[in-house]
Amino acid sequence: MEGGDLELGNLWGFANALQLTVTILLGLIILRACRTWHLQGSRSIPSKGSFGWPIIGETVGVISCNSSYPFDSWLADHTKRFGTMFKSHLFMKPSIILMKPDELKYFFDDPDKGLDSGAPWALKQIFGAKSVLAMNGNEHTKMHKLLADSLMIPELRKKLPEMDRLMLQSISKWGGNTVEVLDALQDMLLKFMTLNFFGIPWEDKLGAQIVSLLFPALLGITSIPVYFPGTTFYKAVQARRQLNALLMPIIGALRSSETTEILKYAKLERFPYQNLLEHEAETDAVRKKKEESGDTAFSISDLKELKYTTQVYHEVLRITNITPGASRTATKDLTFNGYVMPKGWRLLAVLSPLHKDPEHFPEPSKFDPDRFLMPPNPKTYLPFGRGNRTCVGRDITKLLVVSTLYHICSRFTWKIVSEDKGMYYFPVVRLAGKYELAFSPRS
Numbered sequence: 138m139e140g141g142d143l144e145l146g147n148l149w150g151f152a153n154a155l156q157l158t159v160t161i162l163l164g165l166i167i168l169r170a171c172r173t174w175h176l177q178g179s180r181s182i183p184s185k186g187s188f189g190w191p192i193i194g195e196t197v198g199v200i201s202c203n204s205s206y207p208f209d210s211w212l213a214d215h216t217k218r219f220g221t222m223f224k225s226h227l228f229m230k231p232s233i234i235l236m237k238p239d240e241l242k243y244f245f246d247d248p249d250k251g252l253d254s255g256a257p258w259a260l261k262q263i264f265g266a267k268s269v270l271a272m273n274g275n276e277h278t279k280m281h282k283l284l285a286d287s288l289m290i291p292e293l294r295k296k297l298p299e300m301d302r303l304m305l306q307s308i309s310k311w312g313g314n315t316v317e318v319l320d321a322l323q324d325m326l327l328k329f330m331t332l333n334f335f336g337i338p339w340e341d342k343l344g345a346q347i348v349s350l351l352f353p354a355l356l357g358i359t360s361i362p363v364y365f366p367g368t369t370f371y372k373a374v375q376a377r378r379q380l381n382a383l384l385m386p387i388i389g390a391l392r393s394s395e396t397t398e399i400l401k402y403a404k405l406e407r408f409p410y411q412n413l414l415e416h417e418a419e420t421d422a423v424r425k426k427k428e429e430s431g432d433t434a435f436s437i438s439d440l441k442e443l444k445y446t447t448q449v450y451h452e453v454l455r456i457t458n459i460t461p462g463a464s465r466t467a468t469k470d471l472t473f474n475g476y477v478m479p480k481g482w483r484l485l486a487v488l489s490p491l492h493k494d495p496e497h498f499p500e501p502s503k504f505d506p507d508r509f510l511m512p513p514n515p516k517t518y519l520p521f522g523r524g525n526r527t528c529v530g531r532d533i534t535k536l537l538v539v540s541t542l543y544h545i546c547s548r549f550t551w552k553i554v555s556e557d558k559g560m561y562y563f564p565v566v567r568l569a570g571k572y573e574l575a576f577s578p579r580s
């Protein structure tokens with residue numbers, strides 16, 4: 138080929154690429170304009186907010202939140218521009234974000250009976266339409282009650298000795314070692330859930346297999362639903378399939394009790410340890426009392442004595458917002474605060490602005506367990522939501538966290554070994570780096 142032909146070919150290639158780019162850009166602009174017109178023109182929705190880009194909306198902005206630009210900053214930027222209760226387009230759906238106490242009350246209490254679970258498509262793929270998170274109406278009420286009953290204090294009282302045994306078995310190996318604490322606690326919780334929901338001891342081969350599949354499956358709940366090898370969603374679907382194969386025979390046998398939902402996991406965060414070290418008198422007193430009585434196992438009545446540890450627990454939940462919020466779908470046009478929230482739109486309740494409102498929690502970024510010297514106010518502290526979809530795991534979470542902290546504090550002193558690398562916010566709130574503590578047995 139002659140040099141001139143080559144240049145001409147290059148030019149044509151460039152012109153084609155340019156034409157294609159311009160066409161795509163124009164298409165995107167028109168699409169965006171059409172959608173905005175359609176959504177804004179037809180109904181009285183909150184006029185404040187932004188739909189972002191076509192199809193993806195503002196999703197990328199949310200999922201790329203990290204330590205230097207946390208989800209709180211994304212929310213703060215939006216509220217500064219639009220006020221509270223603004224619209225957005227997230228995870229393929231037009232959405233309305235709610236955060237003020239009256240907005241959250243409307244969301245959780247659903248006085249107009251117009252809100253469905255709003256379970257994302259990814260969740261239904263992984264946990265099925267018959268998961269409590271996806272169910273609605275009477276079916277949901279029944280399942281919620283079954284689960285809640287199996288996880289409330291009277292039932293937990295029976296399960297506590299086994300929980301305690303598991304905890305001590307794991308913690309007893311920590312003295313003199315450096316431990317990745319979050320992984321160790323997560324493993325403990327998954328093992329306990331395997332025992333609690335399926336009656337399978339984690340020491341069994343089957344128990345160990347289930348434990349190893351639960352976490353990847355749970356991670357998929359909030360993943361981007363791209364079914365391609367390597368993605369979180371793909372791994373979650375695969376894990377769910379394997380869990381199905383393992384669990385179907387057992388579920389068949391357990392069907393009468395129907396308590397076969399496995400859902401969330403609780404995490405201890407990095408904040409409490411230093412504060413607890415400074416308040417060792419409390420755990421010491423409880424331990425001494427128990428040793429004198431000859432019964433060292435943790436009991437429900439110990440919760441009352443561990444007041445400071447419980448304050449720490451509340452403050453961790455307030456400041457970390459491990460579950461950032463909740464989601465619903467409007468099943469009809471709803472009117473609230475003068476706005477129509479159209480049928481089919483997603484409503485997202487976010488909890489962090491409430492838990493970090495200086496009016497209710499002065500100096501909100503400061504970790505200060507003494508805020509909870511008095512029991513938390515249910516209007517301004519909602520880490521487990523409220524209403525008919527309130528968290529069924531709240532009692533077990535408190536019991537697990539407070540008793541684990543008690544066991545750790547009464548046995549060890551520790552030093553933080555790993556460097557603080559901040560937080561990730563998607564697909565779940567978690568530490569960006571390892572969280573290793575070096576434990577020494579207490580004298």
Ligand code: HEM
Nearest residue numbers: 270281400401403460463520521522526527528529530534
């Ligand atoms: C720190 C730990 C936890 C936090 C902050 C948390 C938070 C929440 C929140 C805010 C909701 C309400 C969602 C909504 O209104 O749609 C919820 C629901 C739920 N949680 Fe938790 N949770 C935690 C641990 C657990 C644990 C350990 C379990 C199970 C053992 C669990 C099981 C559930 C279930 C089944 C629901 C759905 C209830 C329903 O839709 O009827 N959670 N959780």
